Structure formats: C-alpha cells, structure tokens
Amino acid sequence: MTDTQPDTAPLLRVHNLTAGYGPAQALFGVSLDVPARSAVAVLGPNGAGKSTLARALSGLIPTTGGSVEFAGRTITGASATAIRRAGLVHLPEGRGIFPGLTVQENLRLALSVDKIDPAEAFDRAFGFFPALAERRKQTAGTLSGGEQQMLSLSRALMVNPRLVIADEMSLGLAPMLVDAVFDGLRAALDAGVAVIMIEQFAAKAIAFADHCLILQRGAVAWSGSSARAGGELLHRYLGAAGAGVSG
C-alpha cells in the first residue's frame, strides 16, 4: 500500500474497477466515491454485480483493472486482511456467524486478524448493541434473526472500522427486524463510520443513504445524490418490485 491522497479526498475512491470470476468478467469499469461518514446505497437487479463489487473492494476476489484508494492509500491488489486492518470491513451476504458458538465466542473470533485490544473491542460492540451484552453467553444459533444480524454487525463495528460494506443485511428478515438492521447501521453512521449498503429494499436504502449507485450488468447505470433517485428512476432500472415500494 502506498500513500497518495491529501486529507480532502473521499474516504474511498474507486476508479474504473474491473473484476470477475476466472474468465467471466462481472464488473466493467465501476467508479465510485464514498466520502467519510457518508452512506452509499448500491442497488441493481439480481446478478448486476453488487456482491462482486463488495468482494472486489474487500480483497476477497482479485481485481483485474482500475484502482481503489482507501483512507489515502492505494489498496488495489491488497489482501483481504490488509484491507480489513486498514479499516474497510465487509459484512458478506448471509450472517457469517457461527451458530454453535456463544455471542462472546463469535465476537472473539471476529478479532482473530485484528491488532486491537479485545476489551476495547468488546466494549464497542456492546456499546452499539447493549442487548447483546445480556446474551453474551447465549449460543448464537438460538438468537432471533434480528439479534443474529446485530451480532453480525457488531462483529464488524467492534474493530473500529472507517467503512462497513453491508451486503443484503435485511434479506429474509421480517419488516420489524429490517427496521432494526437499518437502526443498527444508522448508529454506525452516527458514530462516524461510512456505510456502503447493498439492499433489496431500494426505497428504504435511498432514504438512509446520501448517495446512490445503480449497477446493471456489471456497470454503473446511474449514480448521484439519493435526493435525486426518485421513484421513476428506480422503476426504470429496478422494475416495479425492485423499486422497493413495499420497503
């Protein structure tokens, strides 16, 4: 990693990024800026490349072109561990927790690659979600779906990240629990963490986010302020269901 950017640069700057799976290219020149302490909603139909973008940014799959700068450093080609240590934490689709382990054990495991004081990290996790502190000895698999998402989010927030990429956290949750997920991400945002949110509930995501990026077939179809991402635009790119009228 090399230092390149002055303080005024966005926290994350993605330029002309390409990535894929072996010979199958899935991202075609994606560019995106994420200012510090801001939220960006990444929307798009199934297979548009949203999760691939998240994986490429967090170093889970190699990029094949373009550049990624994070917190003033070029992280293009850096390992997932190095990117996480730099403060970019990815919450993959699915909760990524170990159902047979307790809340506490799940949190401890999340710290395995981080050079961070565990006591401080636990305080931070339970500060965001006090209900988890009461359940620290409970097996994660016996938590409700919403509590499992809180655990998943606290595993990301406990390492004091500068940016969290949340991939479809509300997938499969009842509406009330979807609200709880958004509340959790709002708390992170209020604490100064930038958020990239990949969401099926487009209307909710846009209400939450400052900026919106719509992907289509691996490329940016539209990007701009969430205030400009109205119903007609969403309908055009996402269709009636994807516009998230129900969300």
Ligand SMILES: Nc1ncnc2c1ncn2[C@@H]1O[C@H](COP(=O)(O)OP(=O)(O)OP(=O)(O)O)[C@@H](O)[C@H]1O
């Ligand atoms: N592990 C993989 N191996 C090969 N191709 C993949 C893999 N994961 C995704 N793809 C392909 O990459 C493209 C983008 O998929 P991706 O999962 O990023 O889309 P998405 O927008 O996140 O979709 P969804 O909303 O369904 O999660 C698709 O054509 C998909 O088939």
